[in-house]
Amino acid sequence: MAGALLTALGASPAQAATQVNQDLPVSTMHYRWVSIPAGATYTWETTDLSVGADSVMHLWDWSTLDEVGYDDDGGAGLASQVSYTNLTGSQKSIVLIVRSYSTGTQGTARLLQNGVTLASSIPVAGRRITVENGAGYEHETVKAPGGAEYPYLLALDSSLHLVDLDYTSGVGYQAKVEHASTQYVVIGTTSGSGNVHLYSNDPTDYDGDGVGYGLEWDLGTCDVASWSHCTGVHNLADTDRDGIPDGAEVFGVDSASSPQHLAAWGADPRHKDVFVELDYSDAFPGQPFTEGDAVAAAAIYAAGDAAAIINPDSMDGVRIHLDVGFDPADPDLATLLGDWGGSGPVPDGTAYGVAPDTYRDPVRAGIFHYGLMSQGSGGGQGWQPGDRFGWGVSMGNRYVRSFAHELGHNLNLAHSGHSSWGNVNGKANYLSLMNYAFPGSSFSQGQSAVVLNPAAVDEQAGIGADASHVGVSPFYRLLGPSDEIDWDFDQEFSPGGWGSVRAPVTYATWSGTNAFTANEQDLHSESDLPATTPSLIRGPGNRLYAFYVDDERIYYRHALHNGNSWAGSCPGGDGLDDDCTTWSAAVEVPTSANARGLTAVYSEGQVLLAFRTQWDSLRTIRATGANATGTLTGWTSEIFHSVWTDKEPEAEFMRVDPAQFGGENLVVALFYRNQADGQYRWRTMANVSSASSTDRGALQTETGATLTGVESPTFTNWPYDPMTSTQGTTCGAITNNGGQVGLYCYDRASNRFENVSSSAFTSGTKPTTVGKPGLAFHAYRSWAGLPRDNDPSRGAFWLTVVVPDPNWDFVDVWISDPVSEAAGEDLQDVYFPVSRRGKVGNVWSNMVDGAGLALYDDPELGAMKGLWLRQDGGDADTPLGAVKLRFLPFADGTFRANLTDGNDFQVMERGICRGLASAAYCGPSSFGLD
Known part of the structure; x- marks a missing residue:
C-alpha cells in the first residue's frame, strides 16, 4: 500500500487544462450596478457592435450569489439582450456585466436600457480561459x-x-x-489594463504551503519529495x-x-529572491538610493553561478528586489525597484536594529530585509544571519558596495566568507567584498x-590568483616578479617548508581587520577601570605577568608560556579560538600607597614595579622571587624617588657608558613626565x-633641546639585549x-x-596619540x-598610538622597515612608512x-604579546560597555589558521534562507557550509 501511495504521489496529475496561466493581458470589462423599481421589468441590449465584436450579457444578484439573467445572441446579429423583472416588492439592485x-x-x-442609450460606447472585452476544476479548486x-x-x-x-x-477575495484586490x-473563467478589469497571472489551485496540498499538488506540478515547484525535481529539496514548502x-x-x-504583491515585484518560487525595504534618515531631503545604485547592486548579486546558488530554474544569480519609494524610469526595472508601500524616512539617529520593529509593516517580517541609510561614509553593520542592516551614505555617494556587504551579512556571510575558510577578516586570498x-x-x-597560514x-x-591588489592599499606588500609576497615586511621572499615564516598576513593597514587581536583573552572586566596603561612582562618560572590598576590598587595575573x-x-x-594560556586569579601588590599608573621590568628572578601614587609621586617596589604556583613573593618596602609626575612612569634597562654611570654599563632607567613643567x-x-636612584635630569636631544610633551613616554631596547651588539641601545616613543x-x-x-x-x-x-604610546622591537x-x-x-620597531576620534578612540600600529646591524638598516635609517599604518583591532x-x-617581545617568546584596556561596542545598537583588560597573545598577527578562499554564493545557497x-x-547546506 505504501509503495502504491508513493507511486501515486510521484506521478504527474491528470489534467484537462493547465493550472498556470501567466502574463495574461486583460482590459476593462463592462461592469455596472443597475436599479429596478418594484414590479418593473427592465431590458438591456447591445447595439452598434464594432467589427468582430460578439457580446454576452450576465445579470448577477449579489444578495443571492446567483445569475438572474443571461444572453449571448438575443439581440441583432451577435448582439445581446437580457431582461429582468423585479418581483421583490421593493427596489432591487443587481449587477450587469457585458x-x-x-x-x-x-x-x-x-x-441600451429600455431602449434608451445608457452608454454610447462600452468595451466588449474579457479573456476567457478553460480551466482545470473540481471540488475545492x-x-x-x-x-x-x-x-x-x-x-x-x-x-x-x-x-x-x-x-x-469576485473582485476582492484575492491578495490586495485581486x-x-x-x-x-x-x-471557464473570464478575466477583466473594472478599469485600466495590464497583465495578470491566473492560477487554478487544487485543494490537495501535501506540503501545506497553500499551493496545491497539481498547481505545484505545473509551476515546477515541490509538493512531494518523490517528484524527480524535488529529491534534493529540504523544505518542500x-x-x-x-x-x-x-x-x-x-x-x-x-x-x-x-x-504584498510579491509576484508583481519579481518573486519566483524557483529562483532565489531577496526583498529589501530601504528606509533612510529624515536628515536627508529624500531617498538617497538611486535607480543606478539599484542596477549596480543587482549586478553584484546576479553574478553567482547556478551551480553554486542552486536555483531550481537552473539560472544564475540571486535576484534582489528593492522597495525604494519611487518607481523606476525604466519600466524594464519594475521588479528590481519600485514604490511598494514601505520605504520612507525615519527619525535621524534611529538604530537599524530596532527601526524595523516600528517602521516596517509587520506583514513584511519573514519576507523583507530592512536596510537603513544614515549619514556617513560607507561604514555599517548587519545581523548575521538576520533581516536588518544599516550603513552610512551621503546624497553624493550611496556606497553600493557597503549595501551589498551588509546585506551579505544578513545572508550569513562573514568577513571571512565562512568560518570553515579561516574565520578572520583581511584574508588577501579571499577575493570578496x-x-x-x-x-x-x-x-x-x-x-x-x-592556503595562507600566518604561523607558517x-x-x-x-x-x-592575481595578486596585484596585495601590492596596493590596504595591504601594501612588496610583490615579486612571479607574485611572490613579502608578508612580514622584511623585504625578502622566504620560501615554504622549513623556510616558512610567521607573518601578519591579515594585516591590512587602515581597514581594521583585527589582525592582531586573534584569540584575545579577557583578564578583568569592570565598568570603571581607570584609564591607565597596563604592563606586561616575562617573569620568573616561564610565566607572563600582567599588571594593572583597579580602584587605585595594583593587581597582577600570571600565566605560563612555553618559550x-x-x-x-x-x-x-596558537590555532584560531585556542585559549593561549590559563591566567591566575587577580593578586594584589602590597603597596602602602595607592597607585594611578605603573610600569614593570624583570631581571634575575626579580620584578621591579614603578608606579605613580595618589599624591603623584614616583615610587618603586620589588618582588624578589615567586613561589611554585607563580605568585610573586618577597615584596620589599617602597622607595620614594623624590619626583612628581602626573603621568604613568616608564622603566627600561639601558646600556650606558660606564665612565658616566659609576662603572655600570647596564642600568634600570626610570622615565617620567615632570608634573611642574x-x-x-x-x-x-x-x-x-x-x-x-640617581637623578639624570631632563631628557635632551643631540642638540641640547629639552624634551617636553603631554603623554607618558615608552622605551624599548634594540636588540632585545642591547649588550649583545656594539650598536645596541634604547629607543623611546615620546x-x-x-x-x-x-x-x-x-x-x-x-x-x-x-x-x-x-x-x-x-x-x-608623525602619529598623534591621546594615550601612552607603545613601542617594541620585534x-x-x-x-x-x-x-x-x-x-x-634583525626585525622591526612596532609603534602603537591611541588615535583621537570624536566618537571613540582606537589604536593604530606603525611597523618600520627592517632594522639590523647591516648597512642601510641601522637606527639612523629607521623608517615607518605611512602606508604601513593601520588598526590593531577595528x-x-x-x-x-x-x-x-x-607591547612585549623578547627572543624567548615565539610571538609578540600585548595588553590593553578597551570597551566593546561603539554604535547606537551596541553602546559602550564594561572596560576590559585584554591579553593579545598574537600582537604580531601570527596565529595559526588555514586561511582559504571560497565561493560566497555557496554560503548564500542556504544563507539567504537563514536570513x-x-x-x-x-x-x-548543500555544500557543508551551515
Whole structure:
C-alpha cells in the first residue's frame, strides 16, 4: 500500500487544462450596478457592435450569489439582450456585466436600457480561459509585474452561465472564484489594463504551503519529495530555499492595509529572491538610493553561478528586489525597484536594529530585509544571519558596495566568507567584498587556491590568483616578479617548508581587520577601570605577568608560556579560538600607597614595579622571587624617588657608558613626565635591587633641546639585549606638546637622546596619540618561533598610538622597515612608512581615554604579546560597555589558521534562507557550509 501511495504521489496529475496561466493581458470589462423599481421589468441590449465584436450579457444578484439573467445572441446579429423583472416588492439592485464571447471577439458596443442609450460606447472585452476544476479548486488572479490593478473574475459552467463572481477575495484586490461547476473563467478589469497571472489551485496540498499538488506540478515547484525535481529539496514548502514560502511567492501575502504583491515585484518560487525595504534618515531631503545604485547592486548579486546558488530554474544569480519609494524610469526595472508601500524616512539617529520593529509593516517580517541609510561614509553593520542592516551614505555617494556587504551579512556571510575558510577578516586570498581588505566590488567565487597560514607562510607561493591588489592599499606588500609576497615586511621572499615564516598576513593597514587581536583573552572586566596603561612582562618560572590598576590598587595575573615554541609560546595552542594560556586569579601588590599608573621590568628572578601614587609621586617596589604556583613573593618596602609626575612612569634597562654611570654599563632607567613643567626626565638605578636612584635630569636631544610633551613616554631596547651588539641601545616613543609622537634613540657617548623622527616619519605624518604610546622591537620569526636565521637583531620597531576620534578612540600600529646591524638598516635609517599604518583591532575597538596598549617581545617568546584596556561596542545598537583588560597573545598577527578562499554564493545557497527563517526550516547546506 505504501509503495502504491508513493507511486501515486510521484506521478504527474491528470489534467484537462493547465493550472498556470501567466502574463495574461486583460482590459476593462463592462461592469455596472443597475436599479429596478418594484414590479418593473427592465431590458438591456447591445447595439452598434464594432467589427468582430460578439457580446454576452450576465445579470448577477449579489444578495443571492446567483445569475438572474443571461444572453449571448438575443439581440441583432451577435448582439445581446437580457431582461429582468423585479418581483421583490421593493427596489432591487443587481449587477450587469457585458463581456465578449471569446478573447478573439472583442470590440465596442452601444448599451441600451429600455431602449434608451445608457452608454454610447462600452468595451466588449474579457479573456476567457478553460480551466482545470473540481471540488475545492480556487481560481485566483495574481498581479503581474506592471500589471492590472483591479481585475475581476467570472466563473462559467459548461453552458457559459455565470456561477461565481469576485473582485476582492484575492491578495490586495485581486480576484478569486470557487465553484464545483466551473469550466471557464473570464478575466477583466473594472478599469485600466495590464497583465495578470491566473492560477487554478487544487485543494490537495501535501506540503501545506497553500499551493496545491497539481498547481505545484505545473509551476515546477515541490509538493512531494518523490517528484524527480524535488529529491534534493529540504523544505518542500520553499522549493528555492530563499526563506519565503512558495505560497507567498506565487500568490503574495494579504493584508488589509499593506498587501504584498510579491509576484508583481519579481518573486519566483524557483529562483532565489531577496526583498529589501530601504528606509533612510529624515536628515536627508529624500531617498538617497538611486535607480543606478539599484542596477549596480543587482549586478553584484546576479553574478553567482547556478551551480553554486542552486536555483531550481537552473539560472544564475540571486535576484534582489528593492522597495525604494519611487518607481523606476525604466519600466524594464519594475521588479528590481519600485514604490511598494514601505520605504520612507525615519527619525535621524534611529538604530537599524530596532527601526524595523516600528517602521516596517509587520506583514513584511519573514519576507523583507530592512536596510537603513544614515549619514556617513560607507561604514555599517548587519545581523548575521538576520533581516536588518544599516550603513552610512551621503546624497553624493550611496556606497553600493557597503549595501551589498551588509546585506551579505544578513545572508550569513562573514568577513571571512565562512568560518570553515579561516574565520578572520583581511584574508588577501579571499577575493570578496565581504573582506574589509579586498578593494573589489564582487563576491568571491573561489578563485584563489593557495592556503595562507600566518604561523607558517610561504612567501613565494603568492595567492594562487592575481595578486596585484596585495601590492596596493590596504595591504601594501612588496610583490615579486612571479607574485611572490613579502608578508612580514622584511623585504625578502622566504620560501615554504622549513623556510616558512610567521607573518601578519591579515594585516591590512587602515581597514581594521583585527589582525592582531586573534584569540584575545579577557583578564578583568569592570565598568570603571581607570584609564591607565597596563604592563606586561616575562617573569620568573616561564610565566607572563600582567599588571594593572583597579580602584587605585595594583593587581597582577600570571600565566605560563612555553618559550619560543612553534605555537607562539602558547601552552593552549596558537590555532584560531585556542585559549593561549590559563591566567591566575587577580593578586594584589602590597603597596602602602595607592597607585594611578605603573610600569614593570624583570631581571634575575626579580620584578621591579614603578608606579605613580595618589599624591603623584614616583615610587618603586620589588618582588624578589615567586613561589611554585607563580605568585610573586618577597615584596620589599617602597622607595620614594623624590619626583612628581602626573603621568604613568616608564622603566627600561639601558646600556650606558660606564665612565658616566659609576662603572655600570647596564642600568634600570626610570622615565617620567615632570608634573611642574611637562619636561621628560629620568633617573637610573644600578640594578633592580638598588635601594635608590640617581637623578639624570631632563631628557635632551643631540642638540641640547629639552624634551617636553603631554603623554607618558615608552622605551624599548634594540636588540632585545642591547649588550649583545656594539650598536645596541634604547629607543623611546615620546610625544611633543601637541601629542605628536617622535622617535628618540639613546647615544651612549653623549648621554643624549638622538632625534631620529625626521628619518622615521615622512614630513607631516608623525602619529598623534591621546594615550601612552607603545613601542617594541620585534625580530622576524621563522615558523618555529625563533628569530630568523638565528639573528635576534634583525626585525622591526612596532609603534602603537591611541588615535583621537570624536566618537571613540582606537589604536593604530606603525611597523618600520627592517632594522639590523647591516648597512642601510641601522637606527639612523629607521623608517615607518605611512602606508604601513593601520588598526590593531577595528573601528569598533574603543580605548579608554588616556590608556595605551602595552607591547612585549623578547627572543624567548615565539610571538609578540600585548595588553590593553578597551570597551566593546561603539554604535547606537551596541553602546559602550564594561572596560576590559585584554591579553593579545598574537600582537604580531601570527596565529595559526588555514586561511582559504571560497565561493560566497555557496554560503548564500542556504544563507539567504537563514536570513529570514530558522535553521530547522532551511535545512543543511548543500555544500557543508551551515
